[in-house]
Structure formats: structure tokens, C-alpha cells
Amino acid sequence: MNVMPMLIRRELWEHRALWVVPLVIAGLIVVAAMFPHASMQIDSADVATPQKYMALFALFHSAMTVPQLLLLSVLLPYYLLDCLFAERKDRSILFWKALPVSDAQTVLSKLLVALAIVPLGVFVLTLFTDVAASGILAVRFHGSPLVRAFLRWDTQAWLHTQGIILVALVVVLLWYAPIAAYLMLVSAWAKRSAFLWAAMPPLVGMLIEKIAFGTTYLARFLGYRLRIADILGFNHAAAGRAAAAGEHASGMLERMRPWEAFANIDLWLGLVMVAALVWLTIRIRRHQDDG
């Protein structure tokens, strides 16, 4: 009996966009690598120092992978708002609930799909995309300065770059997990228009706070929760100094310290919030039929 793997497969059957769209984008990136206009000019000064080389290397490889990960910020909220809403809309909840699967298993499988299976799956896909696309480019531009600069295979630098992206991805997922759990709760609860119901409480809350107290604490709190640059340890000051020193602004990835987020108590408080929201979602789903 493999209930959880089957529940996850069921999600991927129903919400095909979760894997079809990333696959299409990956395909496009690989195809694009076959027909590039070789307009990228590499100045040998750009890769003169190991830092500059590393920055450019990381920039190139993250350009192959990060767009696919950014796509998740559209796919996953849409999925989360739909995942417990659709089954009530088409009444299929009666079919699913007539099978020996608990509400907790159902809810957790959906959260797992949104916060682990799909993002980590897409991350693995980006690794293949990157290897394929940069491999194609390396062959096509064999012998050019481009290849000498950073298209040659550098396992250590590659692992370093992808490692930072992976840690950043995990941090982003954990940081946004309360928002994911909130969207899922709305999906389980909203009678119609889950999108509207998801947006309403924060908007109304901010409006009431502004009118009643003239303050903007809620807005600032939400802004803090939504802004990811700080939590990834992206050092604005260092970036500013680098820019002032006339350095390339390309070392963004190099200036990220995503692992520092694990020392941030707010990340863990957010996960406590996730547990509470998930518990509530399970309660709501247990209560629900097609009515």
C-alpha cells in the first residue's frame, strides 16, 4: 500500500501544468541554445580574477535555471488555490471521500506537492537543462573566448553555483510556506472565487488598520514576508560597494548568503504557522461534502 506516492501522482494527473509547463520551458531553453546570436562579448578583463570568473560563471548558469524556478511563483499559488477548491466545484469530493484516504493524508499530499515534489523536481530539471544547453553552446562555440571564459566544464564551480541555488530554493520554500498553507486553507474554505477570497483578508485588513488606527503594521508585515531578497542574505551594502567600485553587478549569486536564513527565528515561527494552518485545513476538509 503506497498511499502517499499515489496521492502525489493523482495531483500531477489533475494539475498537469505543474510539470508540462516546466518541461516546455526547459525544451525552449535547450532549443534556444541551438540558435543563439553570438552577440555576447567577453572582455578578457571580465574574467581576470577568480572572483570575476566565478561571478560570470554563476550568472551564466543561473540564467539557464532561475527562469524555470521563477515560473513556480505563478504555477504554485495557482495550484494551491485550486487544489481543494476544484474537488468541491465538480463534486468529485464525494468520489475521493468514498475511498479510505484520510483528510490529513489528502491535505498533506497537496502541500508536499507544492512545497517539495514540484519545486525540487523542477530544480532537477533545471540541472539537466543547464547541462544540455551549456553543452550545446560549448560545442557550437568551441575554441571561442566565450568557451575559454566560462563555458568549459568546471565541476567545482558548477556544484558551487547549483548548491547556492538549491539552498536558496529551500529557504524560499520554507519562507513562503505559511503563504502556501494560507492559500490552501482558502482553497478548502472558499465557496466560490478562491482568488478573491485569498486577496480579500489582507487587503481589507490593511484598509481597516489604515482607517481605524492610521498605521500600516499589517502592510509592513506582509511586505516583510513577501520580500525575499533580505532573507536570502542578499547583501545590499556589499552590492552597492561593488557597484561603486565599478565591479560587475553580475555577482548577485555570489553575494547571497541563503543559509543565514536558518538562523532567523521568523523562518521557524512561519513553520509553526504552517502547522496551525494545515491543521485547520484538515478540519475544514473533514467537515466538507459537495454542499
Place this chain on the structure above:
Amino acid sequence: MTQIIKARALGKSYRGVRALDAVSFDVEAGRIVGLIGPNGAGKTTALKAILGLTPFEGELVVMGKNPYTERDSLMREVCFIADVAVMPRWLRVHQALDFVAAVQPRFDRSRAEGFLRKTDIKSFSRVRELSKGMVTQLHLALILAIDARLLVLDEPTLGLDLLFRRQFYDTLVNDYFDKERTILVTTHQVEEIENLLTDVIFIQRGRIALSTSVEDLGTRYVQLTASAEQARLARQLQPFHEREVFGRVVQLFEGRAPQELQKFGDIRTPSIADLFVAKMQGEAA
């Protein structure tokens, strides 16, 4: 006899309206029970409580379990078919088989595939590509392949044509039902399942109007068809329902011996449909 369902003072309100009010009944193993009532009588509410889909007041035990708090383990031994709309439209036939096989330990996949081979349903079809009748066949194929002890059917043949309806109940009785299993069914088309039922529960405005076995029905109720004059005389024996058909009067009696009545005209055991109409009109009057 093993008790499958025990309901005592079962109650449920929707926004102040009593959908179920102090309903008590028992269902024993090996019976086919018809839960019959007009629209909005509380049939579906009662089924949902039994299936653990809705919280309830009072006591309800289904195979020794509280359905609301133990739905997932209960569903290993209970199957449910609502009307045809509930199979997800995006699901493919082979995915449905894969899914049920993974989550339902009592599911016999080859049996389900055997049923499907007798139909025109293709393994790669999505539910939305199937006709209403085929969706019901698919659902039935899944359910009949589960070795469940209780099968709950809520208007299972709604919107199907006569051929599919007949086939549905034939399959149910021939391939599924045996002395170990119990079927609880609600339907508007009483005539269609009349011959299958071993027990009937009439429900009206959230209350039980009648709960009896079909065997007892014959000893409790008599239907008299007589001329107008004879009917006038028979009226002293207090029929609880009366109607006129082609100039003859049809009267229904409860607790009267056939011998008492046969001198007035033709007597027989009323059909469940006739009894249902009489009970509902009588209660409403």
C-alpha cells in the same frame, strides 16, 4: 444477524432547518434497504452522516465505528455511489484503476478490468469523454471489484436511460449482492427497485414515516379495490388512504386481516410505491 448500521436519535440541522430529527433505525447484514422519501426529506443527509461526510447529533454506529471521526478506516469496508456527476472529469480510466488499487486494500483490479471489458469503455479515455451511462458503468466496475460489506447508493441511476438502469440493478444483484453484504439505496424511482428490496424506510421531513421489512409489509398492509358502495361500508374499518381509479375506490388498511376485507372487493398487498404515496399524502393531509 450482524448489525451494520445503528442510528439512535440521529439529528442534523442546516441553518435552523431540521434536515433530520430524532431518526432511529437499524440495518442488518444481508439486507437491501430502500431509503425512500420525497425531495428534501433528509435521505441524502442521512446517507452523508452514515458515510462520515457530515457531522451529526445523536448516536450513529456503522460497523462498530463512528463514521465522522473514523471515515477513512470505515471506507475500507464501505462503498458509495452518488449520482453520476461525482467522478472527476479529468480522470482517465486506467488512472482510476491505479488509484483505487493503491488506496483500497480490498480492491480486485482484475475483477474491475473484467467488468470493463464487457463495456465500450477504453482504458485511456477520460471521464469527460464518456457518456453518462458509461461513467456509471465505470464507477460500478470500480465499486463491484471492492470486497465491501456495505454499499451505499444515492440516486445511482439518476439521468440514465432505461437500459442502463436495468443493467445497473441486474449487475448489482447478480454480481455483487450476497448474504454477507448490505445495500442501502435511495431513489425516486421506487418501482424500479421494488422487487429487490428486503426492507424499506420511508422518511419525510426529517422523520421516519415507516420502517419495515418487505415480508412484514404483506402482513401489516392490505390494499382493497372495491366499488363505491362497498368502499363506503369498508370505510368503517378506517383505511388510512383512499383514492379513486376508473370509478373504483382503492383503500389502504393497516393492521387488518385480509379475511375482514375480502368481502368488500379485491385485496392484495400494496406495492411499495402505492404505500409510499399513501403514507406521504396521509402525513401531509
